[in-house]
Amino acid sequence: MDVVNDAGQGMERAFKALYERYAGPVYAIVIRYLRSPDLARDVVQDIMIKLWERQETFARAHDLEAYLFTAARFRAIDVLRAASRSEALKSEITRQFQDNPPYIDDEALHRDYRLFIQRIVSELPPRSREVFRLCREEEKSYAEVAEALGISRNAVRNSMVLALSRLREATLKEWGSTLPLALLLLGALKR
Structure with missing residues (x-):
């Protein structure tokens, strides 16, 4: 991609083109997780700043889009982890989830949540699996x-x-917080 090569050479114009091309799609991924426009904009800025700071690395990137979209998901999860340690951040995310419930057509995020839950539940003893399925x-x-x-x-x-308990442990291990689990179980299992 010529724009990536130009950015690798430190050209601000090329970076602006990258920003204009990818900031929107990166924001769309982050807002699905955080539901807070302010936090999502901050995450997008962080990702794009890192892209600029490491432009030599990305000049050789074969799939910049895949990198940015993966970085967006991981950075959003990092913010959720940080929320577990910050009452103010936890309150902001919780408020945003209440004000902006999950998108009905947000199939990719819903699928990720369901797959995570299904993976953990599949590791339960058969009776516990059946009880969970019937109850939830x-x-x-x-x-x-x-x-x-x-x-x-x-x-x-x-x-x-x-x-x-197993879901809580897995969530804590993979995301560093049980906050996402609460949000998952409230929304993802009821669809």
Whole structure:
């Protein structure tokens, strides 16, 4: 790509062209995760500044678009991690999620969330998997699940505790925070 080669040579005009071409799509990815326009704009600025600072590296990049879109996702997740340590940031993200619920047509993000949850749930013992599916995906009460499976209500509760504990651990390990898990379970499983 000529624009990338020009940017690698330090030309501001080329960088401006890169910014104009990619800032919008990068913003679209970040806003899906954060729902906060201010935070999303900050993340886009950070990514584009890094691109400018490391222009020699990107002059040799074969797929700049893939790099930028991956960087956008990872940086948004980093902001969610930071939110777990900052009450102000946590409040801002939570408020934005309440004010701007997930997009109905946001299939890629929804798919990522569902795949993450499915991967963790698939690692559960069979009974816990079935209990989780009935409680979360079919929205049955513990009493209804207990009756359907012929087990006690306490066994249903224990299976759900195990499932949610594993999801919480995996979220903490992969994202550094349990905040995304709460947001995932509220929105992703009800579709």
